[in-house]
Amino acid sequence: MNELVFFLNNVVISGLVIGSIYALGAVGITLIFSILRFAHFAHADMMTLGAFFAFFLTAMFPAVGPAIGLPTAFVMLPIAMALTAVTAIYLDKGFYKPLRKHNVKPIVIVMASLGVTLMLQGLIRMFMGTSARSMYIDDRKDIYRIDLPFELASRPLVITDPQILLFVVLIVSVISLHLFLTRTRLGKAMRAMSDNPDLARVSGINTDTVVKVTWVIAGCLAAAAGTMLSLDVTLKPDLSFHLLLPIFAAAIVGGVGHPYGALAGGFVIGFAETLSVFNWAVLLRPFRDYLWFDLPSSLAIVPTEFKITVPFFILLAILVWRPTGLFKGKVL
Amino acid sequence: MALLEATNVHGGYGGMNILNGVNMTIDQSDIGVIVGPNGAGKSTMLKAIFGLLHVNEGSILLRGEEITNAEPTVLVGKKMAFVPQEKNIFPSLSVQENLEMGAFSRKDDFAHMLDQVYSFFPPLADKRNQPAGELSGGQRQMVAMGRALMIEPSLLLLDEPTAGLSPLYMAEIFERIITINKAGVGILMVEQHAKQALQIASKGFVLAAGQNRFTDTGENLLNDPEVAKAFLGG
Numbered sequence: 001m002n003e004l005v006f007f008l009n010n011v012v013i014s015g016l017v018i019g020s021i022y023a024l025g026a027v028g029i030t031l032i033f034s035i036l037r038f039a040h041f042a043h044a045d046m047m048t049l050g051a052f053f054a055f056f057l058t059a060m061f062p063a064v065g066p067a068i069g070l071p072t073a074f075v076m077l078p079i080a081m082a083l084t085a086v087t088a089i090y091l092d093k094g095f096y097k098p099l100r101k102h103n104v105k106p107i108v109i110v111m112a113s114l115g116v117t118l119m120l121q122g123l124i125r126m127f128m129g130t131s132a133r134s135m136y137i138d139d140r141k142d143i144y145r146i147d148l149p150f151e152l153a154s155r156p157l158v159i160t161d162p163q164i165l166l167f168v169v170l171i172v173s174v175i176s177l178h179l180f181l182t183r184t185r186l187g188k189a190m191r192a193m194s195d196n197p198d199l200a201r202v203s204g205i206n207t208d209t210v211v212k213v214t215w216v217i218a219g220c221l222a223a224a225a226g227t228m229l230s231l232d233v234t235l236k237p238d239l240s241f242h243l244l245l246p247i248f249a250a251a252i253v254g255g256v257g258h259p260y261g262a263l264a265g266g267f268v269i270g271f272a273e274t275l276s277v278f279n280w281a282v283l284l285r286p287f288r289d290y291l292w293f294d295l296p297s298s299l300a301i302v303p304t305e306f307k308i309t310v311p312f313f314i315l316l317a318i319l320v321w322r323p324t325g326l327f328k329g330k331v332l
Numbered sequence: 333m334a335l336l337e338a339t340n341v342h343g344g345y346g347g348m349n350i351l352n353g354v355n356m357t358i359d360q361s362d363i364g365v366i367v368g369p370n371g372a373g374k375s376t377m378l379k380a381i382f383g384l385l386h387v388n389e390g391s392i393l394l395r396g397e398e399i400t401n402a403e404p405t406v407l408v409g410k411k412m413a414f415v416p417q418e419k420n421i422f423p424s425l426s427v428q429e430n431l432e433m434g435a436f437s438r439k440d441d442f443a444h445m446l447d448q449v450y451s452f453f454p455p456l457a458d459k460r461n462q463p464a465g466e467l468s469g470g471q472r473q474m475v476a477m478g479r480a481l482m483i484e485p486s487l488l489l490l491d492e493p494t495a496g497l498s499p500l501y502m503a504e505i506f507e508r509i510i511t512i513n514k515a516g517v518g519i520l521m522v523e524q525h526a527k528q529a530l531q532i533a534s535k536g537f538v539l540a541a542g543q544n545r546f547t548d549t550g551e552n553l554l555n556d557p558e559v560a561k562a563f564l565g566g
Contacts, residue, residue, distance in 0.1 A: 195422040204408030204437035
């Protein structure tokens with residue numbers, strides 16, 4: 001029974017957590033691609049940037065959280081999201097829009113976004129240093145240990161406060177995004193522009209506004225993902241390095257240009273990671289007497305240090321066998 | 333004053349001119365039809381009027397107001413609508429959402445226009461919640477025209493509205509165009525089916541090599557042996 005609890009903690013909860021982070025990032029990438037038709041490589045750094053805004057605000061007003069009973073960084077999240085959204089709009093204005101005006105090939109804008117990535121990384125390191133920081137300054141992380149009502153289960157399920165808040169953030173984001181895309185005038189215009197950009201222009205849809213809204217949504221989701229991940233672990237300036245490949249893999253697995261696909265893709269990648277680094281020996285231990293081989297102490301599909309290869313292989317596999325992704329998106 | 337007055341329009345893509353001095357005048361009561369051989373610049377002319385293509389020389393006036401090289405968003409605000417030939421719907425949006433997108437520039441309540449488009453194109457009313465991409469070719473054309481009508485245009489530009497449609501649908505679309513025109517919408521359209529289109533045209537423009545070859549009423553063009561021989565296949 002304890003083995004099952006171990007599995008739930010290390011695969012199911014961890015997978016849900018990292019899957020939610022990937023999903024929030026991938027939805028942004030997919031929206032940017034469907035409106036602006038380029039792969040936005042600076043997206044993971046927008047996540048880091050959002051987390052740093054939240055950290056900065058937490059350091060400035062550390063007493064806010066304890067007063068309310070929530071982590072300070074979480075209370076500051078809406079402001080961090082707004083700041084990231086504004087940054088995203090200005091990054092677009094400064095670096096991508098001039099290129100779009102010149103009608104360059106998408107690959108040129110992709111390269112520009114790589115440049116923006118390096119620039120953001122440099123700026124973040126310049127202001128915040130290179131060390132890992134805790135998002136908890138005047139408060140501390142609550143960890144819940146939930147005892148299971150089974151006799152054999154002596155170990156508890158472990159879930160932390162920021163993980164629960166992350167699920168809340170994800171659910172709220174997905175529902176509001178869905179309502180925005182299906183119920184509002186601008187949301188429908190976003191889908192229209194993703195469907196047929198030329199006709200959107202001909203119909204009199206203000207494409208500049210749609211582009212801005214896209215950056216606002218992508219920036220907000222990125223800041224939320226970055227902040228919630230940093231709350232759960234720590235805030236590192238190289239956060240984006242570990243996120244870029246998985247979120248792109250998630251967007252492509254889901255089908256590029258498909259927000260719900262990106263959501264699914266995020267969890268596919270998240271669970272693939274946790275399943276492949278999970279020590280299966282633990283689950284098999286109760287059955288060791290029936291096995292025809294000696295059970296090693298560690299039996300993982302991929303060693304933890306090589307976790308980053310998992311999304312890479314999934315990405316390759318999907319591009320070879322189903323390039324349109326699970327939800328039939330556009331081919332990159 | 334003429335609704336649309338294009339004078340000596342030169343334009344094309346990337347410095348190369350396709351239009352070499354086209355003249356066109358359309359009144360509110362007109363159905364103007366542009367015909368001519370492939371590559372004559374028929375669709376190019378519509379795009380030039382709608383600001384989708386750079387006009388290098390000449391002028392385009394809408395009710396006397398200069399609109400040469402104006403952005404489509406601006407022209408939609410001036411009650412001008414354009415239905416492209418291909419990819420003229422939003423396939424993953426529902427029929428109703430397609431129509432709503434046509435009214436994007438409207439800040440007022442446009443519910444009455446939705447009702448009007450549905451009564452004008454009854455097949456669309458039953459399918460309002462279906463993705464437009466799932467409709468038949470003729471119904472897609474209705475969605476495309478319905479979307480353009482949502483701004484209650486005074487000038488409607490149609491690029492080959494009957495392309496790829498069966499003769500039955502073609503007749504129906506032409507009939508609708510006449511009705512729209514009678515409601516006070518000036519029409520300028522490009523048509524591959526020259527003979528049928530000229531029958532409903534109050535003005536016909538035969539283009540060749542980016543210039544006007546013949547300009548007359550539709551009936552006169554149909555009866556002109558020279559036009560018939562060169563452009564209408566005998």
